[in-house]
Amino acid sequence: xxxxxxxxxxxxxxxxxxxxPVGLGGITVxxxxxxxxxxxxxxxxxxxxxxxxxxxxxxxxxxxxxxxxLASLQEGRVVQQxxxxxxxxxxxxxxxxxxxxxxxxxxxxxxxxxNQHCLVLLDEGIEDDEVPPLTLRERIAFSADxxxxxxxxxxxxxxxxxxxxxxxxxLGQIETTxxxxxxxVAAAAQFGxxxxxxxxxxxxxxxxxxAIDGQDKVDEPQICEAAELVYAARATRLPETTDTxxxxxxxxxxxxxxxxxxxxxTQSMPLEDILVSAVAAQLPEDIFEQQRRQQxxxxxxxxxxxxxxxxxxxxxRPLASRPGRPNGQSRIDxxxxxxxxxxxxGLRKKREDGAKVVIYPSDLRVRRYETHSDRLLIMAxxxxxxxxxxxxxxxxxxxxxxxxxxYAARDHVALVAFSGTEAEVLLxxxxxxxxxxxxxxxxxxxxxxxxxxxxxxATKLVEAATHHGLSPSVVVLTDGRGNIALDGxxxxxxxxxxxxxxxxxxxxxYTPTVVIDISSRPGKDSANLAHWLEAHYxxxxxxxAAKISQAADAALRT
Amino acid sequence: MSQPFxxxxxxxxxxxxxxxxxxxxxxxxxxxxxxxxxxxxxSTLVRGFAALLPEIKSVKGCPVNSARLEDCxxxxxxxxxxxxxxPTPVIDLPxxxxxxxxxxxxxxxxxxxxxxKAFEPGLLARANRGYLYIDEVNLLEDHVVDLLLDVAxxxxxxxxxxxxxxxxxxxxxxxxxxxxxxxELRPQLLDRFGLSVEVSSSNDIGARIEAVRRRDHFxxxxxxxxxxxxxxxxxxxxxxxxxxxxxxxxxxxxDILRLCAELSVALGADGLRGELTMLRTxxxxxxxEGREAPQREDLRRIAPMALSHRLRRDPLDEAxxxxxxQRTAEDVLA
Numbered sequence: 001x002x003x004x005x006x007x008x009x010x011x012x013x014x015x016x017x018x019x020x021p022v023g024l025g026g027i028t029v030x031x032x033x034x035x036x037x038x039x040x041x042x043x044x045x046x047x048x049x050x051x052x053x054x055x056x057x058x059x060x061x062x063x064x065x066x067x068x069x070l071a072s073l074q075e076g077r078v079v080q081q082x083x084x085x086x087x088x089x090x091x092x093x094x095x096x097x098x099x100x101x102x103x104x105x106x107x108x109x110x111x112x113x114x115n116q117h118c119l120v121l122l123d124e125g126i127e128d129d130e131v132p133p134l135t136l137r138e139r140i141a142f143s144a145d146x147x148x149x150x151x152x153x154x155x156x157x158x159x160x161x162x163x164x165x166x167x168x169x170x171l172g173q174i175e176t177t178x179x180x181x182x183x184x185v186a187a188a189a190q191f192g193x194x195x196x197x198x199x200x201x202x203x204x205x206x207x208x209x210x211a212i213d214g215q216d217k218v219d220e221p222q223i224c225e226a227a228e229l230v231y232a233a234r235a236t237r238l239p240e241t242t243d244t245x246x247x248x249x250x251x252x253x254x255x256x257x258x259x260x261x262x263x264x265x266t267q268s269m270p271l272e273d274i275l276v277s278a279v280a281a282q283l284p285e286d287i288f289e290q291q292r293r294q295q296x297x298x299x300x301x302x303x304x305x306x307x308x309x310x311x312x313x314x315x316x317r318p319l320a321s322r323p324g325r326p327n328g329q330s331r332i333d334x335x336x337x338x339x340x341x342x343x344x345x346g347l348r349k350k351r352e353d354g355a356k357v358v359i360y361p362s363d364l365r366v367r368r369y370e371t372h373s374d375r376l377l378i379m380a381x382x383x384x385x386x387x388x389x390x391x392x393x394x395x396x397x398x399x400x401x402x403x404x405x406x407y408a409a410r411d412h413v414a415l416v417a418f419s420g421t422e423a424e425v426l427l428x429x430x431x432x433x434x435x436x437x438x439x440x441x442x443x444x445x446x447x448x449x450x451x452x453x454x455x456x457x458a459t460k461l462v463e464a465a466t467h468h469g470l471s472p473s474v475v476v477l478t479d480g481r482g483n484i485a486l487d488g489x490x491x492x493x494x495x496x497x498x499x500x501x502x503x504x505x506x507x508x509x510y511t512p513t514v515v516i517d518i519s520s521r522p523g524k525d526s527a528n529l530a531h532w533l534e535a536h537y538x539x540x541x542x543x544x545a546a547k548i549s550q551a552a553d554a555a556l557r558t
Numbered sequence: 559m560s561q562p563f564x565x566x567x568x569x570x571x572x573x574x575x576x577x578x579x580x581x582x583x584x585x586x587x588x589x590x591x592x593x594x595x596x597x598x599x600x601s602t603l604v605r606g607f608a609a610l611l612p613e614i615k616s617v618k619g620c621p622v623n624s625a626r627l628e629d630c631x632x633x634x635x636x637x638x639x640x641x642x643x644x645p646t647p648v649i650d651l652p653x654x655x656x657x658x659x660x661x662x663x664x665x666x667x668x669x670x671x672x673x674x675k676a677f678e679p680g681l682l683a684r685a686n687r688g689y690l691y692i693d694e695v696n697l698l699e700d701h702v703v704d705l706l707l708d709v710a711x712x713x714x715x716x717x718x719x720x721x722x723x724x725x726x727x728x729x730x731x732x733x734x735x736x737x738x739x740x741x742e743l744r745p746q747l748l749d750r751f752g753l754s755v756e757v758s759s760s761n762d763i764g765a766r767i768e769a770v771r772r773r774d775h776f777x778x779x780x781x782x783x784x785x786x787x788x789x790x791x792x793x794x795x796x797x798x799x800x801x802x803x804x805x806x807x808x809x810x811x812x813d814i815l816r817l818c819a820e821l822s823v824a825l826g827a828d829g830l831r832g833e834l835t836m837l838r839t840x841x842x843x844x845x846x847e848g849r850e851a852p853q854r855e856d857l858r859r860i861a862p863m864a865l866s867h868r869l870r871r872d873p874l875d876e877a878x879x880x881x882x883x884q885r886t887a888e889d890v891l892a
Contacts, residue, residue, distance in 0.1 A: 023777070064654070105694040106653045112601060113650075135694075135737075138596045172778075181774065185767045194759045195597025199770045200777075 004153045007036075010144035011043060013229050015158045016208040017118065017142065018046040019167045021090065023204045025111075026119035026140035028096070028132060028233075033124060035151040041122075044090070046158045048168070049118060051090040056099035064110065070361055088116040096132035097125035104133035111139060141201035143233035159212060167211035174207040175217040179271065184227060187275040190239035191231055202230040220271065227275045239276045321365040336365035376412040376429050376470040377402065380458045381440070382478035382518065383419035384449035392445045395477045395518040399440055401549035402475060407433040412470060414461050415439055418454030420447035421488040425457055429465055448490055451482030451529070452498035459506045466509070473512040475552055476535070480517065480525030503532035514538060514552045563776055564787040565606035566794055568599055569769040570760050576843075577753045577863050578607045579794075581731050583801045584842040587835060588752025589710065589732030591695070591743075591867060598759045599769075600735040604691050608648035610791055612799055614687060618642045621679040622686040622726050631726040633677050647688030649681050649730075651706075653697055660702060661709075661717050662724070677724045682715045685730040695734030696743050706732070707750055752835045753860075754867035756880055801845040808844045809851055810837060817857055817890060824886050827868040836864045854891050861887040 010029065017024050031037040044051070054063060061068070065083025084091065093099065099107075111117050119140050121132045137143065158164070184199045184206075206226035210218045321336040341363040348358035379399055383392070406413050413436045415427040426439045458474050465472040485494035486502075506513065513535035517526035522539030530537035538551050565575070577590045592600050616623040619636040623644070630637045651660070662680035681690070690706075692698060709715050715728040732751065736743070748754070760766055776783045818836045839860045844852040866879040 102653060102697050105697050109650075109652060109693055134596070178771065181771055182767050185770050186763055189761075189763055189766060194595055196599070196759060196766060196769055196773070197597045199766075200773055203770070203774060 004156075006144065006146060007149055007153045008156050009229060010040065010146060011156050011158050012209070012225065013142040013144060013205075014040075014043055014046065015164060015212055016205050016226075016229070018048060018158065018164045019171055019208040019211055020204055021047055021049055021118035022088070022116055024118075024141040024201060024208065026090075026117075026121065027142040027144060028121040028123055028137055028140065029144050029146060030123040030125065031146035031149070032126070036146050036149045036154060037122065037124075039151065039154040040146065041092075043158050044092075044120060046161060046164055047090045047118060047120075048165070049088055049090045051092060052084050053092045053094055054084065055094055056096070056103055064106070085110050085114060085117070090118045090120060092120045092122060093132075093136075094122050094124075096121035096123045096136070097130040099133055099136070101133055101135065104135040108135045108139055137233075138195060138197060141205055141230050145233075163212065167208070167214075171207060171211045173216065174210050176203060176207060177218075180206065180218055180223050183270070183272040183275055184223065186272045187227055187279065188231060190272075190276050191234070191279060192236035193231060193234045194236075195234075198230055198234055202226045205230055220274070223271065224275060224278045227279050228281075231279045235279065238280065321367055323362065323364065324366040325361070325364055326366055330366040330368075333365045333367045337363050340365060374412055374470050375406075375409065376414060376461075376465045376472040377406050378414045378416065378429075378458050378461050378465075378472055378474045379403075379440075380416040380418065380423075380454045380474065380476045380478070381443065382449060382451070382454070382476075383417045383443050383445045383447075384479075385419075385446045386449060386479055386481055386519075391518050391520060395516070396440055396443070398516065398549050398552075399475075399477060400437060402552060403433050403436055403440070405549060405553050412465075414465075416454055416457045416461065417443055418450045418457070419445065420450070421453075421484055422450050423454040423457040425461065429461065429468075429470065448484040449478070449482050450484035450486075450488075450495075451478060451480070452486050452495060452502040453484070454478075455499065455502035455506055456486075459502070459509065462506065462509050462511050473514075474506065474535075475514050475516060476529070476533075477516045477518050478526060478529070479519030480515070480523075480527075480529045481519070499529065500532055503529060507532065507534050516552060561780065561784055562605040562609050563602050563773070564784065564791055565603065565610040566790040567772055567776070567783070567787045568603055568606060569765050569772065571599060571603060571757055573863060574600075574603055574755045574757055576859075577755050578603070578733070579798060579846060580839055580842040580860075581752070582607075582611060582798050583846055584805060584838050585729070585731050587731075587838045587842060589734065589750065591748065591751040591754040592733070592735040592757060593738050593754070594735075594757035595759065596737060598757045600757060601693055604648070604693075604733055604735065608646070608689070608691075610795055610798075611646035611648070611689075612795055613643045614646050615641050615643055616687070622683045622728070623647060623688070624727075625687070629727070631724070633724055633726075647685055649685040649688065649690050651681060651690055651692045651698075651702075653694055654699075655681070655702060657702065657705065660705060661715055663717070664722055675722060677717070677722055679726070682709055682728040682730070683726055686726070686728050688730055689733055690730045691733045691735075693735050694737070695747075696736040696738075703744075703747055707747060710750055748867045749831060751867065753839065753863040755863055756866075797846065800848070801842070804845040804848065805842065807850065808841045810841055811851055814840065814852055814854070814857060817854065821857075821861055821865070821887060821890050824890055825865060825869055825883060827865055832865050832868045836860065839864050858887050858891055 010027075013027055017027055029037070029040055031040065061081060061083065063084050065081055065086060068079040068081040071079035071081075107119075111119065119136065121136060121140070123130075123132050125131055131137075159167075181199070181203060184202045188199045188202070202223075203226070206218045206222045209222040209225055210216075213222065215222075321333040323340075324330060326332040337359065338357070341357070341359045344360075345358060348360075349355060352358045379402070381395065381399060403413060410431070412429045412431050413427070413433060414425070414429045415436055416423055417426050418424070426443070427436050430436070455476070458476070462472045462474065482495045482499045483490060483492050485491045486498045487494075513533045515526055515530040515533060515535045515537050517523075517537065517539040519526065526539075527537055529535075536552075568575070574590075574592055581587050581590055592604075594600055614623065614625075616625060617627055617630060617637050618640040619638045620630050620634055621636070622631060622634070624630045624637070627637065627639055658680065660680050660682055662678055662683055665676040665678035692706075709728050710730070710732050713727060713729045715726055717724045734743075734751065760769075772783075815837065818833045818840075821836070822830075822832045836857070840852040840856050843856045843860055844850070847856075862880045862883040865883045869879045869882065
């Protein structure tokens with residue numbers, strides 16, 4: 001999709017939004033601050049409701065309403081302020097990618113209840129995993145990616161205001177057929193869009209577009225356009241009928257099978273298939289890769305204890321206090337509050353007769369801290385006969401170097417060894433690196449390779465660590481040739497199957513993982529394992545333990 | 559508030575519907591936990607359920623919806639001897655709610671203006687004899703969760719703060735919904751919910767089309783849609799009322815009790831809460847279907863919702879605990 005068409009699609013979405021602002025919920029716009037974003041904001045003047053800019057870190061009371069401290073003190077009675085959410089409005093959330101899950105959930109709840117707002121998320125994220133919370137994106141119809149556009153692309157404007165307001169009046173009379181609805185639902189299912197909000201949005205969008213185009217009923221072009229606008233950002237898989245390579249090419253697919261070989265045949269295709277190919281053409285090449293990364297980011301952001309660095313209001317390294325009101329989560333910083341009130345005492349005392357110290361609400365400062373959640377390095381070491389004969393000593397060397405690095409970073413470590421019939425947790429999560437080193441050195445080699453059992457032990461450690469607020473990462477040192485099934489029998493086929501299940505299980509926890517291949521000839525088995533785990537794969541180079549530990553460390557820390 | 563989407567008009571999600579209805583028949587079953595993806599209609603279903611519930615009679619002016627005048631807590635000064643009918647309270651607990659909003663606190667206005675100490679009831683008071691609904695329960699602040707657990711367990715809200723010492727009954731059914739992607743719930747909290755249901759959107763295109771069609775009809779012609787579904791709503795409401803009457807008459811035979819215990823043991827569920835919940839649920843189900851005694855088949859139907867959240871997680875079983883319970887239930891009940 002070129003910059004110009006992306007902008008055109010965004011403007012089309014915006015005009016539909018202007019016609020049905022509440023019904024369609026809103027739009028996500030991904031663009032850095034710059035002329036393109038300003039052009040979009042200018043265009044969004046077309047939205048009929050009053051517009052408020054809000055920030056994810058805005059005080060609660062501004063958004064959701066609450067006690068008005070100043071007015072309450074002045075009037076001597078409790079004064080509540082309503083908050084922006086009380087009135088129908090367009091809420092423009094700046095830096096939407098920084099919104100926390102909790103903020104998003106609250107906002108979403110209130111939007112659901114009131115049902116009179118339109119949300120514009122200005123997403124200024126750069127990395128793939130910097131995206132606004134899914135809770136909010138799910139509740140709004142459109143998404144436009146304007147990154148990389150130049151100002152020259154933004155020449156298309158939204159229709160004039162009177163056209164839009166006429167369309168708004170006519171919106172109620174636009175007719176749709178059940179066939180439209182059926183094919184929209186079917187197309188959504190083909191793209192793996194589970195939420196039923198998507199087809200509803202698409203239907204509403206088609207109505208709004210038809211109203212703008214001055215039609216009395218929805219026609220095929222509008223349905224197609226609506227599907228493109230709404231589904232493209234939500235697709236989680238490619239439809240089965242379309243070959244993957246087709247959809248990845250930017251121009252509309254030309255399947256060799258001849259399904260839609262000529263334009264004449266396109267007309268006779270069922271609506272559902274037309275929709276599917278229209279949407280497929282809109283999908284960016286690496287959409288699924290992107291989604292996977294977002295998923296990982298989401299898993300890290302959610303849940304307690306995850307995430308490496310976070311602000312805290314209770315413990316950790318103290319940061320500068322900031323203005324704010326003490327509430328359930330934060331405590332007042334008395335010294336900083338007094339300090340900020342001090343300069344004005346002379347002035348204030350003239351007004352407030354007889355008071356010793358006069359403190360206004362604007363003086364209040366709350367404490368802030370920063371905490372790091374500790375990292376836990378879980379090492380699963382293959383101590384089986386096959387790897388013992390090969391390069392056990394080298395593997396130990398690499399592991400020791402990793403431990404040393406862990407020591408420097410004050411990480412916790414845990415050690416799992418697998419050999420014989422099952423895995424054993426040699427060392428539960430600890431900071432005693434010395435102990436880890438000793439246990440590792442004394443690790444005997446020999447027996448079968450219960451790889452699956454080892455992975456499960458690691459998974460359990462990961463889970464326990466997450467509950468304790470640690471950020472775990474896993475290093476698997478193995479030759480990948482698991483030959484002991486979970487029940488302890490030496491059955492290669494069953495072992496392979498169990499290993500795959502166990503690996504996929506570990507992957508579900510979105511833990512950064514590295515597989516270090518310690519076989520004498522790095523080969524397919526470990527690479528397979530890395531694939532199942534979606535882990536980094538590092539074959540152990542000859543006689544260079546330092547290099548491998550460096551590489552593993554780099555892979556885990558990014 | 560505008561009329562919500564009718565409960566009976568929601569396509570599919572039968573398990574969740576059944577779970578909610580059973581708690582309406584016998585509130586002692588405990589809460590319902592609903593986990594599922596976005597856009598599966600969790601919130602819609604709960605809001606629809608609120609509208610479906612039969613009305614309750616309560617003392618006019620009583621902040622805790624007492625059923626009789628003598629039940630009113632002693633700090634209540636506004637109660638009258640008039641009785642009113644009111645909808646069963648379904649109270650939303652918003653995320654980011656403060657502790658004093660939940661439990662109630664000193665009435666600041668009266669303290670400031672009249673200099674007297676008075677108690678301003680919170681959400682727990684309003685939810686008495688009704689439901690407390692927490693959307694995104696897994697995102698709720700820990701200190702609020704702890705507080706809720708305590709009250710849900712004891713049925714009494716005791717406030718000791720700011721020089722106040724107040725108690726009032728707070729018997730409510732907790733409904734929590736959430737999205738598992740956003741974080742898991744602590745096992746302690748899981749266990750307090752009587753029933754748990756996993757919802758997912760249907761893969762059947764026909765059902766999906768029907769769901770979207772109804773929703774679209776509701777959005778475009780609300781009053782017409784509500785009229786169309788009114789008789790179905792009334793019928794379900796009457797069925798719930800009849801089941802409540804019938805509940806005391808349902809006798810649970812010895813062998814069903816034994817099966818409950820066997821199931822719990824086979825699954826390794828912790829504590830006796832699982833058995834108790836199963837017993838109450840199976841009794842409510844029998845009452846709902848107008849039978850005098852529950853059958854094995856009933857047990858099979860309710861076992862997953864009563865037990866699936868009480869199991870320890872098995873890292874190897876990708877199928878999820880619901881399937882595990884089903885499998886075990888097949889074995890035990892065979």
